[in-house]
Amino acid sequence: MRSSDAEALSGLKVLDLCRVVSGPFATMHLGDLGADVVKIEDPRNGDESRRYGPPFVAGESAYFLSVNRNKRSCAVDLKSAAGRDIVRALASVADVVIDNFRPGTLDKWGLSYEALRGENRGLIQCSISGFGRTGPDADRPGYDLIIQGESGVMDITGDPDGPPMKVGTSIADLVTGLYASQAVLAALVKRQRTGTGGRVDVSMLDAMASLLTFNAGMYFATGENPKRRGNVHPTISPYETFEASDGWINVGVANDKFWTLFCSVIDRKDLEADGHFDAAPKRAANRAALAALLQPIFATRTREAWLAAFRAAGIPAGSIKKVGEVCEAPQLVTRGMVQSVAHRVAGDLRFVARPIRFDDEAPAPSTPPPILGEHTGEVLSEWLGWQAPAIEKFAKAGAFGSRMSSERSAG
Incomplete structure (x- = not known):
């Protein structure tokens, strides 16, 4: 002992x-x-x-x-x-x-x-x-x-x-x-x-x-049961999983500051001012349409290329690792x-x-x-x-x- x-x-x-x-x-x-x-x-x-x-x-x-x-x-x-x-x-x-x-x-x-x-x-x-x-x-x-x-x-x-x-x-x-x-x-x-x-x-x-935290909070506030959302967030978007050309990554654009940086990284500054996406609540309300626009963009580059670009811009992002990768992670x-x-x-x-x-x-x-x-x-x-x-x-x-x-x- x-x-x-x-x-x-x-x-x-x-x-x-x-x-x-x-x-x-x-x-x-x-x-x-x-x-x-x-x-x-x-x-x-x-x-x-x-x-x-x-x-x-x-x-x-x-x-x-x-x-x-x-x-x-x-x-x-x-x-x-x-x-x-x-x-x-x-x-x-x-x-x-x-x-x-x-x-x-x-x-x-x-x-x-x-x-x-x-x-x-x-x-x-x-x-x-x-x-x-x-x-x-x-x-x-x-x-x-x-x-x-x-x-x-x-x-x-x-x-x-x-x-x-x-x-x-x-x-x-x-x-x-x-x-x-x-x-x-x-x-x-x-x-x-x-x-x-x-x-x-x-x-x-x-x-x-x-652990229900905000899920319980949503029910108490509305009387409605939250729905299954897969890998998306109920109130933040894009805060989810996308498929790059060689694997999957998570991206967390958690506020408007990150949204501005994100649009620059993906070379779509037009989205920043789009009336459907120019504020966090709008992006959450139009999540499906936004994801449909973003997925083809993510498919054009590798995981590491995207992660390096997001890291340089200070945008939260990460790969989806296998257990073995985690156990050997530097x-x-x-x-x-x-x-x-x-x-x-x-x-x-x-x-x-x-x-x-x-x-x-x-x-x-x-x-x-x-x-x-x-x-x-x-x-x-x-x-x-x-x-x-x-x-x-x-x-x-x-x-x-x-x-x-x-x-x-x-x-």
Whole structure:
């Protein structure tokens, strides 16, 4: 584990009862900031995402590896009384407990916030769920695809004449994880002021609904549902995607100043004064006609030629890159955003590092995603002061699962 005092959250103990994406993404960000994150996993199979694939790297899921760096793994069976005793003991010395079980699950196991807080008044417990702890849908399971649809985001994504479309990444899981890590940091600040912890409730539906922003604003203002717009903006034009002679680019002519510059770059100064396009609201109202005029112009030059011209004029523009191009991009590599770490099984792993830096310093080196149960004995010794006999006692009581030997649990 990392122990640098320079890390913002150095010394913070986070007990991670999460799996798959939303919770692990939240705890990974806390780990990236220096927290000691201990991930509790089922000893039989671990986090479900360990089996998500292909691809696998030497048997390790690329999916799991992508959201579990800077953590330690403890294989503990929460379905056993002895395993739950271990979690209660760890929670008694933790600063934060994070889970993404369906509401009520931890309560049934005797691991409710009230039960854990009884042993630790400063404990912050953050619970992530699909629909929140209250309301008519509180007991529904939350999965990214379902929440993308329920939140309205899919209805405004995709071609205007096509079906609703999900975002190309697990946006509901990821944005919820970001909100959860933000909420934990806020709760820690509050604890400094009050001396006591508290409960944090983060709903995937709430998180995604918050992203509707101006789309919700348009509905509240008019009572009408926004329509799918593809790659165009509802109030700005041209602010969309065009096809050059060898690929696609995005252009963001976000105001009248940029419009004047844009007309010069494309050598169509006549458009600048055209009564249909000479002000931003007019360009938005006549978007289709403007796009029909512009597309043949963009087709006359390459992506790089257009991007160079727009860059020289100070007009926002960019290419539409493949994931591989982004992962190898000089801008990210130069800033230390593409890092590598040695994994015990998978070998050299590359990943996109945390996007936060302090005092212009690149992100600190990370520890690799853990092997299932890799740190069980180590954590019990460090956090609780347990020695081998105590760990052996819990192993015999089934705390680490019947398929794991006490020797592995203690190692």
